[in-house]
Amino acid sequence: MAEELPNVEAAPAPKPEPPVAIAPEAVVTEPAVAADMPLLRIEAVVKKFGIFRAVDRLSLDIKAGEFFALLGPSGCGKTTLLRMLAGFETPDEGRILLDGKDIAQVLPHQRPVNMMFQNYALFPHLSVHDNIAFGLKRAGMARSEIDSRVAELVALVKLDGLGKRKPDQLSGGQKQRVALARSLARRPKVLLLDEPLAALDKKLRESTQLELMELQRRLGMTFIIVTHDQEEAMTVASRIGVMDAGRLDQVATPRELYEAPASRWIAEFVGDINIFEGQVESREAGRLAISTRDAGTVIVAEPRAPITRTVVSVAIRPEKVKLSRRGPVSDAVNAHAINRLEGTVTDVGYLGGLTVYKVKLDTGAVVRSSMANTARLDIDAYSAGQRVVAWFTPDDCLVLEQ
Amino acid sequence: MSARRTFTRPARLAAIAPYLWMVLFFLVPFGFVLKISLSQTAIAQPPYLPVFDLAAGAGAIKAAFAALSLDNFRLLVSDDLYVLSYLRSLVVAAVSTSVLLLIGYPVAYGMARLPRRWQSVTMMLVIVPFWTSFLIRIYAWINILQHDGLLNQVLLALHLVSAPVVWLSTDSAMYLGIVYSYLPFMILPLYATLAKMEPALLEAAADLGASPRTAFWQVTFPLSLPGVGAGALLCFIPIVGEFVIPDLLAGSSSMMIGQTLWLEFFTNKDWPVASAAAVVLLVLLLAPLVLYDRLQRRQLEGAR
Known part of the structure; x- marks a missing residue:
């Protein structure tokens, strides 16, 4: 089997899709250079x-x-x-x-081109071997060659010893593997x-x-x-x-x-995110001040693409919102905590690796924060009803125009 | 414990009911027929001997048992008339079933590929002939096929023939009648298997390089085999015993076993020979019946 390594380095950043302004025809006209x-x-x-x-x-x-x-x-x-x-x-x-x-x-x-179907679409009347060999037979491959290719694929998807089974004698995971092997067979x-x-x-x-x-x-x-x-x-x-x-x-x-x-x-479709709507108030030294109803004035790093609208959304992922107890705060917090929101923990969702907190701000809005449980004992944990400060850095904020 | 018992008793009765039905309406009558087939013809009422008379006592019944014989079965084997009738029945059933399959499969296939809404309409069209009595439909065919019937008039009008063709009382007319009458029994089981086939399977076949024709023979057809089997047996078994259609549409030169049976029973009043013929017919059909039962069971298991 060809062991060529594909170039899997990250593709260059695509030009951000223009909002709605550009006529769809304009997208097509890139000349095809061979x-x-x-x-x-x-x-x-x-x-x-x-x-x-x-x-x-x-x-x-x-x-x-x-x-x-x-x-x-x-x-x-x-x-x-x-x-x-x-x-x-x-x-x-x-x-x-x-x-x-x-x-x-x-x-x-x-x-x-081959396809692996959602419900696998395995041929119920054919064995695992014959399902995988189906496409090879259509290609007119010699029987001995088919057998060796099927054996190779069966090993590749770890189905050894199941070649004679019919699809309804397989578990869901095994069916999935047969479907994968069958779709790979024709390379x-x-x-x-x-x-x-x-x-x-x-x-x-x-x-x-x-x-x-x-x-x-x-x-x-x-x-x-x-x-x-x-x-x-x-x-x-x-x-x-x-x-x-x-x-x-x-x-x-x-x-x-x-x-x-x-x-x-x-932003909302991919992962969880906190969003505050607001207006750009001022900009200086690469920072924007955005006044929001729910979180007061939020300082954010100015995005590379210039902001054209005044009404924007500030978005911040829960894991970038840190919680601290009130009172004297550490130096780290002082250094970064330009955005500090006070509130009360209302919900604690323990997920094992991390804990998701819901904090009801004094403005009435709810902010979600997720913190990695890096210690086995619950020294860093917060409980419902506790007063906390939710803080985040300007660099962790996103400014979204639509 | 008692709650469980009250729950299982009706369930057990329900399980027994079909067997009870079989015993009452199949096994007991078959016992009568079998007994008559072992008796001798007599000019009496009933027209055979011996007659079991329970009132006559044990000795008489023993004598009656002793009087039973296999003579009628020997007659069936020795006389060409019966052997030829059986053979003709099997041939007619085999040919008809093949023709039915050739016509029914494309129809069922087409139905299964129609949009859902049209599937129920075509299903209706297949079933609608059942709303008219079977006999009336066969008489209608006699009308169409007779000397000055519709078929000959059309053929003459189109100048396809110069003189009326003899259709009625031929094997062609009989085959036409059989195929016409049994077509729904072929189409329905075929349609049932074809309609429940996952369309993704054909897409998968195409994706793996199968042309539509190859996809049909490699995927659709093998997967429809239970339907083919069910349809074929559902037609073959009753056609072997068919009486009305050959009697009304075929010529009188050769007979199917159903006609021979009728003749023995009503014309010759030879109940014992007729019964023997019926018993042999049942034995002949036992093999395809068992096959059909097995297919049905496999299909039920597949559906689970």
Whole structure:
């Protein structure tokens, strides 16, 4: 098997999607230069069901060797997009270029692309071996070659000894592996995974995510996964495209997506976040003062992209909100605690590795703070009813315009 | 403990009910038929001997048992008439079932792929002939097929034939009647298996490089085999014993076993031979019946 290592270094930061101003036509006009042509280029693709636009002038480049995740709520069009890549749906407009060739109208059985189906779609009348061999037989491969390739795949997905079983004699996790092996058998240029882990329980899902990543790295194949689970997308993918209402709202690395979401919607969709609405009051020395109703005046670092509106949202992730007891505070707190909010702990959610606190501020608003439980004994823990100071640094705040 | 008992008693009765039904309406009548098949013809009322007379005492019953014989079965084997009737029945049933499969499969397949709304409409169309009496529908075919019937008139009008064709009282007419009458019994089980097939399986086949034709033969067809089996047996078994359609539409040169039975029973008044013929027919059909039962059971298990 080819042991080429894919280039998995983080993709360059994509230009932030312009809010709404630019006409969609403008997105398309990048000239296709053969030299740095991506493996897969989706160009202004539209798919309509009746008058509903499931995918709406969507463009996206995916490089060879990437593990790309399409993330979005149900009904956002991510599965439709994946089905267009597989060939089960035909785009109404736009082009899908694979290796520079337009495959938008190519029938599914003639595409060098394979898909792992959400409910696995294993052939119930065929054994594990025959399920995996199905695509190889269609390719007209010799029997001996098929057998050795199937044996290789069975070992790869750790299904040794189960070759003769029928799908209904397998557990959920085993079925998932058969589906994976079957979709890998033809060594597709792109492997499409439609919610591949949705049917597994949490523990198994997490270990399978790691296996999937390792597999992708080892095979150097291009994977595109569709999921509504943002943790799953962040875990496995090197790049994530967040979809909503048929469009890509942001394409970024997991870290960028989490730490620099392009919009309030994405900030709230990906992970947990505290949001205070307010107005820009003043700016000096790279800092903005934003007056909010819920948290008073919040000092934030000025974002790189200039702020054009006066009404903005200040957003801060719970793990960046620290809690301290009232009274004399440590030097560390003094040095950074430009933003200090006083309140009372109302809820304590102990999750093992971390504890999530809800603090009701004196203004009436609620702030969530999550703190890692770094000590076994509860010296640092707070309890409901306790008065605390919630504080955070200007650098940890995000300013979102929409 | 007592609560459990009151719960299980109706349940146990419910489990026994089908067996009770079988014993009362199948096993007991079959016992009568079997007994008659071992008797001798007699000009009497009933037209066979011996007759068990429980009032006559144990000795008489013992004598009656001694009088039973396998003569009628020997007659069935020795006379060509019966052997040929059985053979013809099996051939007619096999040919009809094949034709039914060839017509029924594409129809069921088409139905299963229609949008949901249209599926129930076509289902209705398949079932609607049942609203008219079976006999009336067969008489309607006689009307259509007769010398100056609709079929000949159309053919003449289209100048496809120059003189009326003889349709009625031919094997073609009989096959037409059988296929027409049994088509719903073929379509419905086929449709049931095809409709519940996951569409994703065909997508998976296409994804793995199977053309639509290959996908059909590699995935759809093998998965529909339980439906094919159920439909085929559901048609084959009753067609073997079919009496009305061959009697009304086929010629009189050769008979199916149902007709032979009728003849023995009502024309010749030879109840014992007729009973023997019926017993043999049942034994002949036992193999496909057991097969059908097994398929049904496997399908039930698969559904669980």
